[in-house]
């Protein structure tokens with residue numbers, strides 16, 4: 109359903125490759141909105157290192173105030189680039205952005221880029237649902253010295269309701285997709301925490317009788333994701349395990365730079381960001397892959413703008429664009445790599461072509 113009030117999108121590029129990939133994705137967002145006749149308020153602010161250098165704050169107070177306001181509106185969203193952990197950890201927790209959706213589907217034209225044999229990619233279409241505001245990331249931290257030895261600890265803690273809402277979210281997505289859900293855990297080594305995850309899953313699953321539910325140790329899953337990625341549909345897991353597993357899905361698809369994410373709060377406020385980080389080794393070269401951020405725009409069109417048709421056109425545009433335009437991470441041997449900006453332009457052109465075809469077919 110199209111939102112009744114105009115969405116507001118705060119663009120927070122951050123540092124490293126963040127400004128480059130977000131610049132490209134913003135260009136694509138504005139292009140699609142224009143073509144679709146959709147309206148939005150878009151404002152951009154510095155966070156992370158550039159903000160710290162200017163104000164001494166990673167997330168400056170005025171920016172935080174503005175995000176507070178936008179988070180309270182019915183269709184508020186953030187398009188985020190990349191930073192070190194400070195601002196992103198604070199944003200996730202402050203706005204209760206608990207449901208991190210990380211879809212991973214190899215692009216047709218990039219089968220040669222994945223390190224996996226092409227036949228292993230057939231039918232790969234994963235959705236990793238990662239809990240994002242609890243677990244060991246936010247656990248009690250302590251350090252000390254004992255008998256002359258320094259020690260450090262950080263607690264892994266989960267409350268029942270935190271598990272229940274992410275498990276439910278994953279079950280709902282599984283029901284709407286291919287109806288398979290795998291809970292990934294380490295109940296053999298961390299029995300109390302992951303035992304509770306398993307109990308909650310057993311309590312929630314009966315409400316979704318069409319979803320085939322199973323569970324798997326995280327170490328086994330790490331292997332299975334490489335050997336048989338097509339066997340899985342929705343995967344739900346904790347904050348830390350989800351972080352590690354999503355990097356594997358990046359490798360399966362051919363590059364971490366391809367992966368998008370959407371993180372939803374209970375109020376509908378959402379943050380969209382690529383899965384890849386600041387990539388300091390290539391920052392400033394103009395060759396970072398913007399497709400993970402452009403894919404995040406596609407997710408924004410679905411969740412915040414309620415415009416799945418335009419999101420589908422954009423997804424088709426991306427499939428077409430990579431047939432001829434590829435940044436160095438996905439260029440493969442022998443082909444000339446394109447720049448971040450060229451990739452954004454190629455996506456806009458391909459999107460226009462998809463829309464034009466659609467219009468002539470009607």
Ligand SMILES: CC(C)[C@H](C(=O)O)[C@@H](O)C(=O)O
Nearest residue numbers: 191192193196197351383385
């Ligand atoms: C930057 C870092 C704190 C972050 C995380 O671990 O959550 C990143 O790896 C991610 O996957 O979003």
